[in-house]
Amino acid sequence: MSPASVxxxxxxxxxxxxxxxxxxxxxxxxxxxxxxxxxxxxxxxxTIPRHGLVKKTVVSSICKFLVEQGFTEQEIKxxxxxxx
Numbered sequence: 001m002s003p004a005s006v007x008x009x010x011x012x013x014x015x016x017x018x019x020x021x022x023x024x025x026x027x028x029x030x031x032x033x034x035x036x037x038x039x040x041x042x043x044x045x046x047t048i049p050r051h052g053l054v055k056k057t058v059v060s061s062i063c064k065f066l067v068e069q070g071f072t073e074q075e076i077k078x079x080x081x082x083x084x
Contacts, residue, residue, distance in 0.1 A: 011053040012080075017062065018048060020080035024071060041071050 013047055018028055027035040035048045046065045048054065054062075068078050077083075
């Protein structure tokens with residue numbers, strides 16, 4: 001599996017990213033300008049900006065992080081409700 005095949009090709013609303021990460025079991029902590037998602041199994045974290053749309057490069061970075069955490073392409077697509 002190539003992690004590049006998971007990358008989503010458009011910007012996303014921050015709430016959609018938070019919902020997807022929650023479906024994958026991440027704990028979400030709200031900050032003033034960013035949310036922090038923590039994987040309870042590994043304690044690794046990623047940051048989600050809450051100002052405007054989340055840019056494609058940030059969405060790609062979050063997907064790469066998820067692959068590194070051991071999630072499969074299908075699990076990521078299902079959690080974020082991405083259909084292709």
